[in-house]
Amino acid sequence: MAKEQQFVSQIADIESDFPQWYSDVVLKTKLVDYGPVKGTMVIRPYGYAVWENIQKELDRRFKETGHENAYFPLLIPMSFMTKEAEHVEGFAPEVAVVTHAGGEKLQEPLCIRPTSETIIGTMYGKWIQSYRDLPVLMNQWANVMRWEKTTRPFLRTSEFLWQEGHTVHATEEEAMEETMKMLGVYEEFAKTCLSMPVLTGRKTEKEKFAGAVATFGMEAMMHDGKSLQAGTSHYLGQNFSKAFDIKFLDKDGVQKYAYTTSWGVSTRLIGALIMTHGDQRGLVMPPVVAPIQAVIVPIAAKKEGVLEACHELETRLKAAGIRVKLDDSDNSPGWKFNEWEMKGVPVRIELGPRDLEAGKMTVSRRDTLEKSELPLDNAEEGVKSLLSDIAENMYNTAKERMESRIVDAETLDELLDGVNKGNFVRAGWCGCRACEDKVKEFAQATARVYAKEDTAETCVACGKKSAHTIIFARAY
């Protein structure tokens, strides 16, 4: 246990210093490193493998819902950004600007995309002529750049990787349906693949995407009770179609502006899953996106037959589609246990002479740290079933925690007390910006999503008969 203590002691206390715990975990498990330019990150292979699994799962869902991938340029003329008034106001302060290229000063400065509505809108305006061209359902996987003052790996970095869906529809109804459908895809994905429960709902005017008519978000509760916006789906109405001249000749022979949507999730999801599931020992990887789903640790590896049996088991599990790693390094089993626990591998399999004799393997789950034995005979099914149990248990545990930590407040003091204790706070809100600002100032909490619109509660800030119920929380 000395080694374990040594490992654990390298990670800051998760309860008393969560920010330091986070930095310790992401760096020590080699998910990520700081890039040379302030605010940038290097996604190391262990972190990138999580992203690849996220991409694979999402990409399949996007294609199943009829979307195609494309790729639009990184550089956007500054003049495009200014065509939608709210959009430029929201993004201009964060853009990185290219002024020189090929040894010359550019005639017009170009910005590195902070998001691509403007450049994609320009192309859509060119491509779309008739109702026959609609709907257009595209997605791109890309890097984007938003120059931020305060950054943290995965959570907020000047450059990050994401996907951005951009769709065009003939009617408001269709566009709204698409907006909600993709929010639903995100929610189902978060549950199934990240074992992460979320709250979904509309965002307030203050919190919505710059240029959207309405933004719908999904919010996840982190270990410290703060909220993390894990994905958004925007109904853009005709705002961008008017700014970028996305018109079509409808069946009735009339030229109309189209309705557009956009929706995205990013490498931020990696931060979200770390802060949802992690514990004092380090990462706890959700099985569906875990780079390594099961690790085999030989016990008394030098005893005859042990390593051979481990290799054979590895081959069998791999053939069954399980992402398995055999750790046949020179480190001691204790060292290996700690390392793979810190890295969050969902299932650890120990195989030693006694196990082999009994035709069994010793199995530890990372989520509950419980040990059990499984027959070697049917190892494939045993591990698969365990992975599926773990995914479900991780989701249920996180869901219970989140639900137990949503409290109601009727006054600002109660709201402050609620968020101080690491809760999401459900409270009434009259709908005015001043009251939203007041909550922020008083409790450093923001409106995450509408829990319910048009209710009859009392506004937590001004006491007026409220129109809406809001989930307030401190947020990343």
Add this chain to the structure above:
Amino acid sequence: MAKEQQFVSQIADIESDFPQWYSDVVLKTKLVDYGPVKGTMVIRPYGYAVWENIQKELDRRFKETGHENAYFPLLIPMSFMTKEAEHVEGFAPEVAVVTHAGGEKLQEPLCIRPTSETIIGTMYGKWIQSYRDLPVLMNQWANVMRWEKTTRPFLRTSEFLWQEGHTVHATEEEAMEETMKMLGVYEEFAKTCLSMPVLTGRKTEKEKFAGAVATFGMEAMMHDGKSLQAGTSHYLGQNFSKAFDIKFLDKDGVQKYAYTTSWGVSTRLIGALIMTHGDQRGLVMPPVVAPIQAVIVPIAAKKEGVLEACHELETRLKAAGIRVKLDDSDNSPGWKFNEWEMKGVPVRIELGPRDLEAGKMTVSRRDTLEKSELPLDNAEEGVKSLLSDIAENMYNTAKERMESRIVDAETLDELLDGVNKGNFVRAGWCGCRACEDKVKEFAQATARVYAKEDTAETCVACGKKSAHTIIFARAY
């Protein structure tokens, strides 16, 4: 045939105006469009699907050879670029520079990566301590930016997508082995997946990567007889490890500089496959990376049972892993034939009442335009086997053409005559830069690869007893 004529007439003549043929084909088939910023491209869904298939095939090969994916930042401090003297000389004139971000002027200008040796080298210098850390075998899929004066979609664009492998080794031998291994992976991939024959070999000093000790390239012959550099693998020696302090403590207790390699292919490959296989009717897609491998065109679609049978066939082929599309649009069969031929779909299946009665389908191959009949019973195997025949035939056809168009020259006049006739020209070269420049000036041809080093031929330019045999060609 009227419709066909109409389609064909939209594409410039492939023999007399190949550049215009290329533009017509890539735009009309919706592979790509011009981006708003000069020199940029928008990769449309049909083009991006080719790239996704290329990625999938290559990524699998990289992983099978032990490489892991990672992601390094887009922005590189200018000062990094200058650490390797040849490297900065080669790339500085082409970089795009970010001078402002977040509303402020940056203290140090940042360049958008034209390639990532410098930033990855910096991280490797930090991460690698001991021989135990080696080899490091990483790859990244990313966008890069090189500001070019003359651009053409896929072939040369200011921004393009690529993969760049970056590896670190303890010894020269290992690094050289890696360099050649990845060149081999590219060559096998080009043959298997793009049905594209290539010539591989070392590049001359003049043509090598800026900062490499040696560059090995693969060159493919395009329809017009010009060469296209389709991929490169660089042995970097200790150039970058010295510039970026990539040192390790070796087994013998001595600190040593490591040996590095890098290797890459890009969206240029899409241009390569278009110009290798295309014909007067448009694209001819290599089956392995074709977005649509087989298209089903119903004949007399309104006749009872036809559409149902088409849907059933589509379902069966899909289930068998074939990328199939049923074109049940209102267009006439003739129109559809032309459209899918232009888009280069390898197999067209016609299914009408007579076919159904006979339990057959009529099948046309895009490569030879031959029609035949296949039993519906065993459609899955029939189409798969046809796809595989097509891939092989496309490779063989392209290989025969390339081989028949490699000619020998002993004088500059012969060399000029050879390239004028659309050939690759094999000739002696003494090895001096002045003679290489002379060939360029006289024949607008460059040294593509060494065919053989240390031969006893006569230099085509100066008449000296030559040291090497070179493949000269005009190139994209």
